[in-house]
Amino acid sequence: MIVVTGGAGMIGSIIAWHLNTKLGRDNLMIVDHITHEAQWQNLAHRHYAQYLDKDQLMSWLEGPSNIEAIIHMGAISATTERDFNKLVENNIHYSQNLWTWCANNNVPFFYASSAATYGDGSLGYDDANITNLRPLNGYGYSKHFFDQWVLRQVAENQFAPTSWAGFKFFNVYGPNEYHKERMASVAFHTFNQFSQTGTMKLFKGTKAGVADGMQMRDFVYVKDAANVVVHFLNAALSSKPAPNGIYNIGTGKARSFKDLATAVMTGMGKTPHITYIDMPADLQGKYQYFTEASMTKLIAAGYVTPFTSLEDGVKDYVQNYLMQADPYC
Numbered sequence: 001m002i003v004v005t006g007g008a009g010m011i012g013s014i015i016a017w018h019l020n021t022k023l024g025r026d027n028l029m030i031v032d033h034i035t036h037e038a039q040w041q042n043l044a045h046r047h048y049a050q051y052l053d054k055d056q057l058m059s060w061l062e063g064p065s066n067i068e069a070i071i072h073m074g075a076i077s078a079t080t081e082r083d084f085n086k087l088v089e090n091n092i093h094y095s096q097n098l099w100t101w102c103a104n105n106n107v108p109f110f111y112a113s114s115a116a117t118y119g120d121g122s123l124g125y126d127d128a129n130i131t132n133l134r135p136l137n138g139y140g141y142s143k144h145f146f147d148q149w150v151l152r153q154v155a156e157n158q159f160a161p162t163s164w165a166g167f168k169f170f171n172v173y174g175p176n177e178y179h180k181e182r183m184a185s186v187a188f189h190t191f192n193q194f195s196q197t198g199t200m201k202l203f204k205g206t207k208a209g210v211a212d213g214m215q216m217r218d219f220v221y222v223k224d225a226a227n228v229v230v231h232f233l234n235a236a237l238s239s240k241p242a243p244n245g246i247y248n249i250g251t252g253k254a255r256s257f258k259d260l261a262t263a264v265m266t267g268m269g270k271t272p273h274i275t276y277i278d279m280p281a282d283l284q285g286k287y288q289y290f291t292e293a294s295m296t297k298l299i300a301a302g303y304v305t306p307f308t309s310l311e312d313g314v315k316d317y318v319q320n321y322l323m324q325a326d327p328y329c
Helices: 010-021 039-043 054-060 084-105 138-155 178-183 186-197 222-237 257-267 296-300 310-322
Strands: 002-005 028-032 050-053 069-072 109-114 164-169 171-173 200-203 219-221 245-249 274-277
Touching: 002 010, 002 054, 010 028, 010 039, 010 222, 028 054, 039 178, 050 054, 054 084, 069 084, 069 222, 084 109, 084 138, 109 138, 109 222, 138 164, 138 245, 164 222, 171 186, 171 222, 171 310, 186 200, 186 257, 186 310, 200 257, 219 222, 219 310, 222 245, 222 310, 245 296, 257 274, 257 310
Parallel strands: 002 028, 002 069, 028 050, 069 109, 109 164, 164 245, 171 219, 200 274
Antiparallel strands: none
């Protein structure tokens, strides 16, 4: 059995989709803590053996002995979360408990880190050099703390799973993000805003040298993100596991929010229209103006599958999900 925490979330549910449809695996334990009234629909098309609330998982793990791997995507993922105690409990302690269980039971462990750990990007986006990063918010710090804790366990020869990897997801967009509200991708917001008002609001270029709408991100389609995780899972369950480590999951190609919004409106078959607005006060000083994943380490680990282009990913998302009566994957 494969355990997927955060399995009702965006990335977790698409990993489950991948396991169902690409590998024919339905012996899954989905773990989550659903708070949004519509989020259960991320599981409506999935095939799995059981669902557990996140607070039930550790006691449940005391019983079964047929766990093949734990894919830990569960976390507080809102970059605006202000309750640091909640971040510590959910993003650090919970992850440490699962790491320790996997280490003690010789079970592969794969977990979600975040590109938010890179902060303002002044130290680059190289996953081979992540020691002295300075995140811009508590969420990013909680993910960075766990990354560093993992690396210390390994460096000090403490208990560690025989096969493990952490994934620094960059700007993931795609189906099953509908419960994320403000934290949903700009692709999702563009579709809704443009459908309702005939325009899409993007931030003005409030930083010197940045034109309106030209803040840059490494946008990665959620199906590609899931494919990387499953690649590492397959390797771990075979006789040739991938090298343990922490890896970027992006495309290696930064694109502007203007490019993304334009692709959405074009995918809808409409003429793009963008309105530029001031950045909210709560984001000023805590905003990444540029992200671009270094992909060298992931490629060296054996992942050579091409990533979907922004235009093709957005087209699939818009036409095969957002424009359909049932938008869930």
